[in-house]
Amino acid sequence: MKYVNQPVRKKDAMSLVTGKPVYTDDLAPKDCLVVKVLRSPYAHAIIEEIQTDIAKKLPGIACVLTYEDVPQKRFTMAGQTYPEPSPYDRLILDKRVRFVGDAVAIVAGEDEKAVEKAMKVIKVKYQVLEPVLDFRTAKDNPILVHPEENWKALCPVGADNKRNLCACGLEEHGDVDKVIAESDVVVENTYHTKAVQQTMMETFRTYTTMDTYGRLNVISSTQVPFHVRRILSNALDIPKSKIRVVKPRIGGGFGAKQTVVAEVYPAIVTLKTGRPAKIIYTREESLTASTPRHEMEVKVRIGATKDGHIRGIEVKTLSNTGAYGEHGPTTVGLSGHKSIPLYSKAEAFRFQYDVVYTNRMSAGAYRGYGATQGIFAVESAINELAVKLGMDPVALREMNLTREGDVMHGYYGETAGSCHLDRCLERTADMIGWKEKYPRRVMPDGKIRSVGIAMAMQGSGISNVDTGAVSIKINDDGFYSLSIGASDMGTGCDTILAQMAADCLDCSVDEIIVHGVDTDISPYDSGSYASSTTYVTGMATVKACQTLVDKMKAYGAEKLGCDAKDVEFDGEKVYCLKDEKRSISRKDLGNEAMCAAHNALYATEAFSSPISPPPFMAGAVEIEVDPETGSVEVLDYAAVVDCGTVVNPNLAKVQVEGGLVQGIGMALFEEITYDEKGYVAENSLMQYKIPTRLDMGRLRVEFDSSYEQTGPFGAKSIGEIVINTPAPAIAHAVYNATGLRFTELPITPEKVAMGLIKE
Amino acid sequence: MQITIKLNGKQVTADVAPDMNLLNFVRSQGCYSVKCGCETSNCGLCTLWMDGKPVLSCSILAARADGHEIVTMEGCQEEAAEFGAFLADQGAEQCGFCSPGFIMNVLALFREYEDPTEEEIKEYLAGNLCRCSGYEGQLRAIRAYMAYKKGGESK
Amino acid sequence: MFTIRAYAKVSSLEEAYELNQKKMNTIIGGGLWLRMGKKNIQTAIDLSGLGLDEIKEEEDAFMIGAMATLRQLETHPGIDAYTGGAVKESLRHIVGVQMRNCATVGGSIYGRFGFSDPLCCLLGLDCEVELYRAGRIPLAEFAKMKKDNDILVQVILKKTDRKAVYLSQRNSATDFPVVSCVVSKGEKGNYAVIGARPCLPVIVEDCEDLLERGEEGWNAFAQKVQQEVAFADNTRASGAYRRHVAGVLVKRGAKALWGGADECR
Structure with a gap:
């Protein structure tokens, strides 16, 4: 291995750090129509009348569209493989609006000023309806979010629009009630x-144009180009063959861009006007009419013997999908599937869930995808169990955690084929100084330092669903082109897939050029989500390279006049095993394949996995609590991850660090709050605070790699798992410092200080 | 209204609306490195130098910049690439969308502080948000760059 | 989005004053708040050509021009030394260096925002503002005045015997304060300023000289602050928490000023 497991610089790095124009808005034609969406001021209303005449007549206005101008077939914006588990519950514009910020009209014009002016003169008469805002009262509420008859669920996910249910389900193994009833110690809590x-x-941003062939070209900042094609075809009611989607560089996704949030608006404008059109979401739109993490309430019950053996785990999740069902039926699954199997030695489990519609902003995919919520609950409950048992929480975990070879009943019965969770936990505890620091120390200034710990798992792609295809060809002079359908969103998959290809082909990584996604050209890939790219598309890369090598050997053998069995390829040449002097160089192979050739030196392979091998990790935090002000300062975060073979140590490390900081933000201050009318308070980066570099302390990351037999070079995934430990670890540390148990996030200074006053 | 700005070393005269911000002006002049990440002066993506100081171009009217000197990353490519290589060698540029604003402020930091402490670095760069990297890799890049610069000087 | 029809880079304060008498016209300070509003402005008045962007140190005062940036104020060595770091402390948490290179002292003070760190801090020092027409008035008085069409020319930070400590509580490092607080010590009396209540900063005078009486006195004064100051809820914190934290910060400020040379700023 020359490149796999090496910190190779990203192929696009120097363009990015020197500010080259490679993102959607940099590339959009200068004569693009500017598209904006007029949004509902009500959480629930019916549009009775909408007057657009004056707006349409204003100078510089190209079109104004309302619900009367859009196809009446419902679709989902969730970027998922067809048939999507998310219900078809949307129209581009609907007569009924379902959250503050829902789309009411689309306005396109020559510039922003003209469009803003037009939006002001559109007169909308609403019949204001009472909204359902509290997800605890949504199920079987007489107020329905989706009463419409043409709502439909394509998959049997337990959805029922007449009950505000987006999904429901139950899974179990063993008799959990009996096991818990027999347990010496039981913890039960709601998170x-x-x-x-x-x-x-x-x-979010997209621009659209009509091309030479009368087809709609969509250049979009998306994680899921192929799903964009299908979703636009559904939404616009035009054939998929009429749509081409291209992904330029993306300025981050984290799951947000696994939902087709913005694409429909410029697309319908271009279809109606024939003109290029672009939409650039404001930060306010991105924070109020987007696709945040699902709010969840997770009830956990765990039973254990008095010496600490966990016998049964029950998880009951209520998830809030908001106004539309994007990713509703699937995110909830991970709240159980990625938490319960951390302790596969338990005899029994039950996982039950409801996903409900409310008149809030529609939720969607966010790194961790339900696992984050479930792991906060279960790992917090395990820490409570340790207290109840009088055991060290690390020792309790050591006794019960999933080890290599264990069958994980809560994870579709999959076996942990590669698992260094035990080693990750041990090393993490060492790194943070658990033995010396647990549970806390009072400092001379009265502040309290304490530690907390949690474990996590995720998957590597969606088993039996995710598909990655990769094409590779040799060109003249012997360089290779690698075509992928996976979306590099800054994570570096263009580079790591090239690293794998370079090792398969025994060449320099610079000799492989990578082509990003263009649905007209790229082989199919379900997209960059569900922690799938390294594992799924990585395996497709390995397969495609093997096939290409076989073709090159066959071609070389033909040129050398020997049997294909008797040649070998060493990266530079195909040579005859019986007479090593007889050889043809890669350069010549590439060139000859372009002259009077009847075989293309081109290979395409696809990969899909029947299993989704979980990466595992442990994370431990040291914090300092100011008991008077309630401030919680993160001093140090230690994390050890088993993502299988680390394909690119730099990129993997930065994935971990980035995920940890997002998790720290979620644990300590990130929050979306609604008022009684359904307005979101955190509608700007002035109000929605993400961590700055002064909020995260020191991060220390290590890897302890198992070897995943089914993965490329032994690799699993890394992208999502990394966000899952901070919330439970920090909540644990706060408990250890203060005795206050936080079951709701974020843990703000106010909650800590006021909690201590109450005590 | 007409303004004249020394943009990346060249005198540029243009007719602008009085409410056009400097961000949109420099982008209209082809300086696409300058990005917008919020509308509330919080993210630091639009950082450029006005008379040598790092400022938020989203928050300054183009009219206010009349007669001043503006430098975007297009005007300091060599310096950007020199530091950028250290960022790239950590893989910390990630999506890259915040990189130009971040690097412009890093370079400004080194103009103000010869040998900044870790606390000074963090505080100076606190207005540059990044959602990908978790900041730690950016700090590693800065340390490596500082070591390289020191090494270079001692040679 | 806000709009501007005409832009006037004025060449005198008189010109600016004349223009500013029209309701549709507005003076642009740093322009940071303006851009977030939806105001339709007829003429934007730009003071940047009037040399108001300087901080001058005189024998008995610092003359801080209205167009000086927050960053200039923060990094001014004379002010830093004179205020024992209090001014710097009040500014360094505000978003980031680039933002503080844009925001002006005049804009921050003129706006009279409840959350304003510099307003709260300067109220804890002996400050006056100079208005073009109304002349010099104490900052505390200005803070209570309704906004009118006069022009803030400069802030005068007088060199007296006053010592002040600035403290604030925030939910995250560069966020607005949940509570800001100055404890101020001087011959003309000791007092505390409590800002971000979330309303305008208020001054609580220590008429009983509690602060001079050691820890018990500090606690008593903190209690007085908690009782006398009105606190309210917003998205960042409840009034009850603000009241609690204000007490904590006042005690800490008192300790820093009276608790021993080490911690005295």
Whole structure:
């Protein structure tokens, strides 16, 4: 291995750090129509009348669209493989608006000023309806978010729009009630995680044009180009063959761009006007009409023997999908599937869930995808159990955690084929100085230093669903082109897939050029989400390279006049095993394949996995609490991750660090709050605070790699798991410092200080 | 109204609306490195130098910049690439969308402080948000760059 | 979005004053708040050509021009030394260096925002403002005045015997303060300023000289602050928490000023 496991610089790095124009808005034609969306001021209302005549007549206005101008077939904006588990519950514009910020009209014009002016003169008469804002009262509420008859669920996810249910379900193994009833010690608690925002630095944005062939070209900042094609086809009611989607560089995604939030608006404008059109979401739109993490209330019950053996785990999740069902039925699954199996030695488990519609901003995919919420609950409950048992929480985990070879009943019965969770935990505890620092120390100035710990897992792609295809060809002079359908969103998949290809082909990584996603050209890929790219698309890369090598060997053998069995390829040449002097160089192979050739030296392979091998990790934090003001300062965060083979240590490390800081933000101050009318208070980066470099302390990251037999070079995934430990670890540390148990996030200074006063 | 700005070393005269901000002006002049990440002066993505000081171009009217000297990353490519290589060698540029604003402020930091402490670095750069990197890799890049610069000087 | 129809870079304060008498016209300080509003401005009045962007140290005062930036104020060595770091402390948490290179002292003070760190801090020092027409008035008086069409020319930070400590509580490092607080010590009396209540900063005078009486006195004064100052809720914190933290900060400020040379700023 020359490149895999090496800190190779990203192929696009120097363009990015020197500020080259490579993002959507940099590339959009200068004569693009500016598209904006007029949004509902009500959480729930019916549009009775909408007057656009004056707006349409204003100078510089190209079109104004209302619900009367859009196709009446419902669709979902969730970027998922067809048939999507998310219900078809949307129209581009609907007569019924379902949250403050829902789309009411689309306005396109020559410049922003003209469009803003036009938006002001559109007169809308609403019949204001009572909204359902509290997700605890949504199920079977007489107020329905989606009463419409043409609402439909394509998959049997337990959805029922007449009950405000986006999904429901139950899974179990063994008799959990009996096991818990027999347990010596039982902990039971309810945990509440609120919606939080991905807050990628580049907001949602897309531009659209009509091409030479009369097809709609969509250049979009998206994680899911192929799903964009299908979703636009559904939304606009035009054939998929009429749509081409291209992904330029993306300014971050974190799952937000796994939902087709903005694409429909310029697309319908271009279809109606024939003109290029672009939409750039404001930060306010990105924070109020987007696709944040699902708010969840997770009830956990755990039973254990008095010496600390966990016998049964029950998880009951209530998830709030908001006004639309994007990712509703699937995120909830991870709240159980990625928490319960951390302790696979338990005899029994039950996982039950409801996902409900409310008149809040529609939720969506955010790094961790339900696992974050479930792991906060279960890991917090485990820390409570340790207290109840009088055990060290690390020792309790050591006794019960999933080890390599264990069958994980809570994870579709998969076996942990590669698992260094035990080693991750041990090393993490060492790094943070657990033995010396647990539970706390009071400092001379009265501040309290304490530690907390948590574990996490995730998956590597969606088993039996995610598909990655990769094409590779050799060109003249022997350089290779690698075509992928996976979306590099800054994470570096263009580079790490090239690293894998370079090792498969025994060449320099610079000899492989990578082509990003263009749905007209790239092989199919379900997209960059569900921690799938390294594992799924990585395996497709390995397969495609193997096939290409076989083709090159066959071609070389033909040129050398020997049997294909008798040649070998060493990266530079195909040579005859019986007479090593007889060889043809890679350069010549590439050139000859372009002259009077009848075989293309081109390979395409796809990969999909029947399993989704989990990466595992442990995270431990040291904090300092100011008991008077309630401030919680993160001093040090230690994390050890088992993501299988680390393909690019630099990029993997930065994934971990970035995820940890997002998790720290979620634990301590990120929050979306609604008033009684359904308005979001945190509508700007002035109000929605993400961590700055002064808020995160010191991060220390290590890897302890198992080897995943089914993954490329032994690799699993890294992208999502990294956000899951901070919330439970910090809550644990706060408990150790103060005795206050926080079951709701974020843990603000106010909650800590006022909690201590109450005590 | 007409303004004249020394943009990346060249005198540029243009007719602008009085409410156009400097961010949109420099982008209209082809300086696409300058990004917008918020509308509330909180993210630091639009950082450029006005008379040598790092400022938020989203918050300054183009009219206010009349007669002043503006430098964007397009005007300091060599310096940007020199530091940028250290960022790239940590993989800490990630999506890259905040990189130009961040690097412009890093370079400004080194103009104000010869040998900044870690606390000074963090505080100076606190107005540059990044959601990908978790900041730690950026700090590693800065340390490596400082070591390189010191090494270079001693040679 | 806000709009501006005409832009006037004025060449005298008189010209600025004349223009500013029209309701549709507005003076642009740093322009940071303006851009977030939806105001339709007829003429934007730009003072940046009047040389008001300097901080001059005189024998008995610092003359801080209205167009000086927060960053200039923060990094002014004379002010830093004179205020024992209090002014710097009040500014360094505000968003970031680039933002503080844009925001002006005049804009921050003229706005009379409840959350304003510099307003709260300067109220804890002996400050006056100079208005173009009304002349010099104490900052505390100005803070209570309704906004009118006069022009803030400069802030005068007088060199007296006053010592002040600035403290603030925030939910995250560069966020607005949840409570800001100055404890101020001087011959003409000791007092505390409490800002971000979330309303305008208020001054609580220590008429009983509690602050001079050691820890018990500090506690008593903190209690007085908690009782006398009105606190309210907003998205960042409740009034009850603000009241609690204000007490904590006052005690800490008192300790820093009276508790021993080490911590005295």
